[in-house]
Amino acid sequence: MIQLLKSRRSIRKYKDKKIEPEKIEKLKQAALLSPTSKSKRGWEFIFVQNKETLKKLSEVKLHGGKMLEKAALGIIVAVDDTDNDVWIEDASVAATCIHLAAHDMGLGSCWVQIRNRMYDYDENISSEKLVKKILDIPDKLNIVCIISVGYSNENKTEYDIKKLNYSKIHEERY
Ligand SMILES: Cc1cc2nc3c(=O)[nH]c(=O)nc-3n(C[C@H](O)[C@H](O)[C@H](O)COP(=O)(O)O)c2cc1C
Incomplete structure (x- = not known):
């Protein structure tokens, strides 16, 4: 895990390469296996592979x-906030599970x-509003994020355990 x-x-x-259906299936499982407060499972996930939709x-x-334009897949993480005061956390945990599962399968x-992002501040057009319009997502759902996925075409160095900022960790009390 570390x-x-x-x-x-x-x-x-x-890369301009499709993701195998078995891997997409596993990403769906990662999303649906993610834990939620009180097991509410108020999230919903829209898997988009259509190139025109990804461009939009x-x-x-x-x-x-x-980067979504060149991604093989975009996963929209939406969540119903009805009777759920931790919907942001529920959606964020799911997004993180998807992100890690993708990496585990060799996908970037x-x-x-x-959420909280604007397309146009002057016209008061939110990014969420546009995503909902493009994908016909009902009003009751909030969009937290989109996870873009594809085979990596860049080299990024992994983190060095020796360089971790241990001053962020406190023992017993602050
Ligand atoms: C809540 C959250 C929001 C983020 N939003 C974006 C985003 O809109 N666009 C983007 O390119 N990266 C986004 N990122 C990725 C961060 O920029 C990235 O995780 C950070 O720079 C550290 O790099 P690393 O993920 O390679 O370790 C987001 C990450 C988190 C956790």
């Missing part, structure tokens, strides 16, 4: 979403933040 976490990086450049999704925010991925 090796997986050490070598996990955000991958934003992808890559344009819903001004920065930090362009990156979190694209959608």
Whole structure:
């Protein structure tokens, strides 16, 4: 597990290569196996492989979403906040499980933040509103993020355990 976490990086450049259906199936399992508060499982996941749709999704925010255009897959993490005060946490845990499962299968991925992001501040158009429109997502769902996935086309060095900032860790009290 530590090796997986050490070598996990955000991958934003992808090869023009499809992801095998078995791997996509495993990503679905990773999403559905993620833990939620009170086992509410209020999330829903939209798996998008259509190139035109991915291009549209890559344009819903001004920065930090362009990699979706070249990704083989985008996974939209949506969640119902009805009677759930920790919907952001539930969705974030699921997104993290997907991100790690992708890496475990030799796929690169990156979190694209959608919640609290704007397409146009002056016109008050949120990225979330655009994602919902592109994918016909009902109003009751909140979009937290999109995970872009594909075979990596960049080399990123893994983290060095010796360089971890242990001052962030406190024992017994702050
Ligand atoms: C909550 C969250 C939101 C993020 N949003 C974006 C984003 O919108 N676009 C992007 O390119 N990367 C995004 N990232 C990836 C971070 O930039 C990345 O994890 C960080 O720079 C550390 O790099 P690493 O993942 O390679 O360790 C996000 C990560 C998290 C956890």
